[in-house]
Amino acid sequence: MTPPFEPAALLRGSRISNGPSGGETHQGRARTATKACPSLGSKFPTQDNLCRSPRTTAPENRRRERRERQLNASPDSPNTMRDPREALQSAAQKLSLAAAAETRFLRDLFGGRRPHPSTEKLAGQNIVIVGGELFNKGAQAMTFTVVDNLRRRYPDQDLYLLSYADYERPDAEKEQYSFEILPWGTEARLGAFTERADFLSDDENATATIREVMNDCACVVDISGYALSSQWGFNVSFMYLVNLAMASSYSVPVYVLPQSIGPFEYPPLEAGVLNPLMNLYLSYPEVIYSRERRGVDALSSYTTHNVEHELDIVLQNEGYDLENVFTDVPEFETIAVENDAMGVVPNSRVMERVDHDRFYAHYDAAIEAALRDGYTVYVLRHSTEDRRICEQISARFADEPRVCLLKQDLNAIELERVIEQFDFMIGSRYHSIVHAYKNGVPAIAIGWADKYGDLLEEFGQSEFFFDAREPIQRERLVRAVSTLAATNAEESEKIDRLRSDIVEGDVFRRTFPPA
Template sequence: MKVAVIGSAFSGNKGAAAMLESGVQQLSARDAQTRFILLSMYPRSDAEQNEYPNLRVLDASPLRLGVLLNSAALLHRLLPPLRKTIERAVPEVGALATADVLLDQGGITFVDGRGKFLIYNVASILPALLVGTPVVKCAQAMGPFTSPLNRFAAKTLLPRVAAIVSRGAVTHEHLTGLGLDNLHEGADLAFTLEVTDRDAALAQAAVDMTFFEGGDVVGVSPSAVLRKSAEAAGEDYVAEVQRMIDHLTGTLGKKVLLVAHSARSTTDKTHNNDLPLCREVFAGLSSPDRVLFPDEELSSQALRYLIGRCDVFVASRFHAMVSSLAMGVPTLVIGWSHKYREVLDMFGLAEWAVGHDAYTDELFAERIGLLIDQEEQVRSQLEASLPQVKAKALRQIDVIEDVANA
């Protein structure tokens, strides 16, 4: 089986890396002959970080994807005699045309109010549709579809993909409202990500593990996406996170693991990169000696291992939340979309989601204090629910195989 993948990456957002590597791990486990082509937003850094011999990285950086790949795919459809020439000239189109399936692993797509991302959402799947390769949209958040442009795009393209896997009840309801018959319920594939002894050793080599001795560690994963929206509203997000951590280290006497769950070590650009934000936060803390901040780009598996060493976690990055839940760590979520709450709902823990629009220092103190008090109860609930969530995530592997082998 030959599988093309788009919307995920090794570098940058480690949630995207977790989705990518989970897919490679699970599909390869079923068929060792499976080969993967990653159509990458960051082709150079992804090629450097790729450790999978059965995966090849090709260039689908935004401008190339939007202009060259889509244009070449259209010509491929319209001019059958030139198809082989086009496939040789534009290898990404050739890879799509010869793939058994394209996996779209965008974490959140076709959502009202995200106009510039809608262009990318369309451009990611249109070339495959043009060359006749079936598309599976892996478990992701989608909708609502009330804005005219987003609803038009969704109603035009989504019925044409082979299968759509929703990532929770809210997304499923939004998609059901479009009248789709290619819809499957699922859970984020990153819940199945395997952390090996090698991954643990790399994490242990990156930080001073004595920090975790004696417990009392709270993980905190801030978000550059949340910072952008907060500052657009005139709020000081850096100061907010600093007060949050100072409350944990000062008032509550905890230690804090500060996690950049999106990281690009070779740039200071903030897209898919929380390192600059975390550096600013760390520089202004009252008790930096009580905070462990790995100031580098770690793998999704290494981050998951470290997150699993925490007693409680505070997540504003979606896949930092997935990793903490997957490791059985009680989690308080401070988010901006339905995508957080619908995943917590799978564990019966939606009460631990706080919308950033409702956030105050007082609310944070109240909720984190209560979560710490109820840590063992919440941990037991996570452990009881996790096998069903993982099984639900794995069902999309069946969907992918069915589509690819049809």
């Protein structure tokens, strides 16, 4: 059986400096050896460790009950909404939002959009962040990164994260952050367009607050990791464009920070609705940064003057000032990883595209190869939804003490501090690979979208990319593990050298106007 977890060293402080662990480089970093798999008793509130607030209002009770139904529903269920009243209300909200968006579109198309805002100097008290959230650790890392950098640049502005899922968190948990969280589901978007639809809302105060925020808004910052694409279907793309239409209706500038975009291979009926919206609103943002060059190509059918290629903001980030992110900086614990360690970060999105038996057999073979080469293997999740997969992978090695499951729901900062200790890793979550490359850790990427291959190509690591949309050759995967087991030091130096060229420019300084 896997031995019990042991507590690791405690790390305290309000600032994370250049490079994890006090700026140590990947080569020659000091590690604390343990005889068993380490553990983390984190004081950071997570989905597994929610701090419940005793003060609840009627809307908050309804939101909590709805969230609990969603969390308790079977992950295979196509519909987690059980209350017929909620289903009817949701349908009315979606129809009303579509009508409001169509009205806005026709007004902008035939009457002309409001004058484009001046961006020579930031004007407005509020900065609104859309596309971010705190459950997925990649999205959380992007949220922390943008909040930190905006706080440094605009210390007097108020920051708002629009996120439906995070708004449903208990008040005590939300209050730990230096930014305010507001809802951004269908009803909130509808409320941003018109107060006449407030009767459809469970929380009229929240939708009224959104309108107040937008009426004194300096800019909207979009940090969607991957949303505008036919791979996610019509609804996700439509909601993305609604964000742009909403900002345009308030004459507020938009900055689309690095994210994956495209392809746009919609079915004819969906394309007939989306293409006019994309033609009109994709030219509105001050800048659209695509993480991949093929995203730049995909956007060229709709706009070119405001499109640039730029790598992920987390990859470029040199460290967090946690006082910019938290109202009261929490204490963080970190995990001490064995010398000669390989990390494994799976992804449920990959499992959707691979036969389940074959999926686990690939990981079996890769882990067995690492064990033969003398490595300890750590299985950990980079998103809440991957918990079950991690448990299944580690359970297949229940009698192997060198395969360790990290059960905790670590936050993005804690995850990075674990990943930076690995000699190399197998990663399927995009930002797990970003965290690895940021710290000079080579990675084998098993990905399900173009963004993985493009990222590895930027770092000269294409031989270690495995596209789950095509059959994965298990023998090649095993060879890749053995190769990195032997050459991870050389690959680490290459990654560090290439990253130093990437981060020379400050994307925030180049992008945002002075306060």
